[in-house]
Amino acid sequence: MKRSVVLLGLITAILVLSELLIVNVAASPTPEFYEKTLILNSNQLVNNATYVCNRFKPSSIAYCNDTGYIYVTSSYQDEVLVLNPTDYLIVSTIMVGQDPTYVSAANGMLYVSNNGSGTISVINAKQGLVVSTIHVGGNPFIVVADPDNGYLYVGEKGSIIVVDQKSTIASIPLTNAPTSMVLNPVTGDVIVATPSYIIEMSGTKVALNKSTPWDYIYSVSVNTKDGEVYALTENTSNGATNYYLAVLNLTSLGFEKIVCLTYPLTNGSSIAYDEYNGDVYFTIGLKALFTFNTTTLKVSMAVLFPTAIVSLSGVVVNPSIIVNPSNGQLYLLSLPSTVFIIYPNNGSYIGIGIDVFDSSGIYDKVTNELYIVNENSNTLYVVSPTTDKVVKVLPTVPAPQALACDPNNGYIYVAAGSSYPCLVEEDPNNGEVVKDISLAYSASDLIYDPVKGLLYALEPCGGQVAVINPNNGSVIGTLHVGDEPYPGDYSMAYDPQNGYVYVAFFPSNTITEIDGSKVVSTIKLNFHPTTMAVIDGLLYVGLVSYNGFFYGHPHLAIINTSNDQVIKNVSLQYSPVSIGYYKGYLYLVEPGILCIMNPNDYKNVSSLPLGLYPTLVGCSEGQVFIANENQGTVTIISAQGIPQESSSIPATETYTNTTTVPNTSTPTTTQTSTSTTTTSTTTVNHTSTTTSRVTSTSTVESTSTPTTTHNNKAAPLAVSPYIVLAVVVVLVIVIVVLILARKK
Numbered sequence: 001m002k003r004s005v006v007l008l009g010l011i012t013a014i015l016v017l018s019e020l021l022i023v024n025v026a027a028s029p030t031p032e033f034y035e036k037t038l039i040l041n042s043n044q045l046v047n048n049a050t051y052v053c054n055r056f057k058p059s060s061i062a063y064c065n066d067t068g069y070i071y072v073t074s075s076y077q078d079e080v081l082v083l084n085p086t087d088y089l090i091v092s093t094i095m096v097g098q099d100p101t102y103v104s105a106a107n108g109m110l111y112v113s114n115n116g117s118g119t120i121s122v123i124n125a126k127q128g129l130v131v132s133t134i135h136v137g138g139n140p141f142i143v144v145a146d147p148d149n150g151y152l153y154v155g156e157k158g159s160i161i162v163v164d165q166k167s168t169i170a171s172i173p174l175t176n177a178p179t180s181m182v183l184n185p186v187t188g189d190v191i192v193a194t195p196s197y198i199i200e201m202s203g204t205k206v207a208l209n210k211s212t213p214w215d216y217i218y219s220v221s222v223n224t225k226d227g228e229v230y231a232l233t234e235n236t237s238n239g240a241t242n243y244y245l246a247v248l249n250l251t252s253l254g255f256e257k258i259v260c261l262t263y264p265l266t267n268g269s270s271i272a273y274d275e276y277n278g279d280v281y282f283t284i285g286l287k288a289l290f291t292f293n294t295t296t297l298k299v300s301m302a303v304l305f306p307t308a309i310v311s312l313s314g315v316v317v318n319p320s321i322i323v324n325p326s327n328g329q330l331y332l333l334s335l336p337s338t339v340f341i342i343y344p345n346n347g348s349y350i351g352i353g354i355d356v357f358d359s360s361g362i363y364d365k366v367t368n369e370l371y372i373v374n375e376n377s378n379t380l381y382v383v384s385p386t387t388d389k390v391v392k393v394l395p396t397v398p399a400p401q402a403l404a405c406d407p408n409n410g411y412i413y414v415a416a417g418s419s420y421p422c423l424v425e426e427d428p429n430n431g432e433v434v435k436d437i438s439l440a441y442s443a444s445d446l447i448y449d450p451v452k453g454l455l456y457a458l459e460p461c462g463g464q465v466a467v468i469n470p471n472n473g474s475v476i477g478t479l480h481v482g483d484e485p486y487p488g489d490y491s492m493a494y495d496p497q498n499g500y501v502y503v504a505f506f507p508s509n510t511i512t513e514i515d516g517s518k519v520v521s522t523i524k525l526n527f528h529p530t531t532m533a534v535i536d537g538l539l540y541v542g543l544v545s546y547n548g549f550f551y552g553h554p555h556l557a558i559i560n561t562s563n564d565q566v567i568k569n570v571s572l573q574y575s576p577v578s579i580g581y582y583k584g585y586l587y588l589v590e591p592g593i594l595c596i597m598n599p600n601d602y603k604n605v606s607s608l609p610l611g612l613y614p615t616l617v618g619c620s621e622g623q624v625f626i627a628n629e630n631q632g633t634v635t636i637i638s639a640q641g642i643p644q645e646s647s648s649i650p651a652t653e654t655y656t657n658t659t660t661v662p663n664t665s666t667p668t669t670t671q672t673s674t675s676t677t678t679t680s681t682t683t684v685n686h687t688s689t690t691t692s693r694v695t696s697t698s699t700v701e702s703t704s705t706p707t708t709t710h711n712n713k714a715a716p717l718a719v720s721p722y723i724v725l726a727v728v729v730v731l732v733i734v735i736v737v738l739i740l741a742r743k744k
Contacts, residue, residue: 031605041354058072058339065105066126067125069083080093097121097133109124110123110124118139132165140161141157144183144190145183158177159173160192185224189202195215198220218267218271219269224273229247231247233246263284289330320332329341339351353377354377355632358374358627358628359627360627363618363620368384397414400415402444408450411427413425421459425437437468439457440475441464442459443459444458449501453469459478463484464478464480479517481503491532507528527545528546531578538559574593577614578614580616583622585599590614608637611629611633612631
């Protein structure tokens, strides 16, 4: 009897322990996921995850000495944007009248002409507030303030209106609308340019009305020391159109210096005098910035802008180029929605992207910062995952669209857009170009292999991958991966365990496996791959069916990279555009939504809204960062309730890098990196989706011979609570059988 009681107690203890074990394994609380949104151009955090960065239509630009800020009128939102030229971010916005077209600064005040409402908004620059609104009627599109008498000179289609800060006190009719207006600080008068006349306004009177030999005057500026007037002009004779930079002496009323320009002027061409160094700067549309030396009368090119930049359209009046008198910086307005800060001494420039097109990004472990491209302004936004704020903006290649990072020194590689087959290596701290790399075609994706010390550039227009030695920037070979010249048809992923690079090609349902500088095999799929990610020996592939018109059957295929076999298929609502893994969970970035999945049972634990074109940027500080393309925002995902050691798919990296190719930018090192975590077991089922391996012998000659040690492991398994329960039941049955046998 006592023995039976003891056995019964033992059974009870086993059941209690099994219940506790099951609770620990299966009933751990599901974490709660939260999201917030970083607005890149204004560096603000908001709770609205679907926030879209405002679109802007810049029409004019001004610099205020009293605040040190740049002011840009935006007719799209009827506001003035306040930009800081030091950190390149939007400080604030000021609401004004309808369709603001022009802003000028004088005596700490800003004056904005509102073309749609027939008013002038008067703004206290330091306060950032509209202090009064002056009704002038008509459609004012330019305003210039005289700081001496306080008068405002307002350009309208058929007249110049003089305002005394309260109401109109004079109106001077014009034959044509003014093309440019500027204050002459030497005389205190205002110079007004029409297509063929130059008018000088003194108070409410016309002091000078001089006809010119030109058919059209694009823009005028004034020498602040001697009052000379510089004009960009055009003249047609005998069917030929010539373009000039002319200098008008207001004393002799003659054009004393005329320089014939070799480039045609276009709408948006602007000119400005630099009192900082005495030079004159002018633009040919927005294709290039030129310097005019007033002593030697020589013209030289200062900056050549990317051809993707579009010049301003519609009514454009001077100045669309501004000179900062304190440091000689130039501020230039352009489309699409960009203000360029130019350093004329060395010809460098950086764009402040008002309308942000953030199509991709990357996390740099060395700097612990995220780098997010803005294709509209040729810049990189640098975001700190610690503060969730933009910490700086760096210049980069034209229309940047692909990034990679060297985990050894933190240097980043940036590929330019579709019209620019260029790739650069940049210092992540200041954006300085360390190395230029020439490509045959523009790259839509980049991958850096830290084991072999190679850089891979996906070139869709050539259907190939360029294998690059990053030490000297040489392309050591190209590998054929497809036949369609469309960037959206390709994606790449890297496996740190076997050192393979995987290239998915949408039209052919294939994934090409690359080892170093050779293609080793091709995986054939039943569906079209859209994106990939490799996580501890498993290749996660987003798949979709496509019949030429419609997409269907989106799902996620999990492939064991040791044998290239599909071990699991998971149905999805939408086909993922990028895949990530962080702290034990899969992040499936789909159009408009983020699905967070438990990799043990492949069930969704949470869904969060995103922009329509999201891209996973990186993970750090317990957060996941997703850029919303064409919205100018970054969605930041955080979670509460994730255990410290919750990784059921361990981030195991074991490799030895013994590459000894000389590096021109950093010292050659031999590095060994080992990182391991505890694994658990799981059970997966084979499905009907199949793959087949096609062996390839396509190789290219490599200039380096790195030695690599890989740690290939089988697919990870996770503990199922049902297995634990089954083991406990078997133990109980065995004990009961033993009890019955003893009684007999």
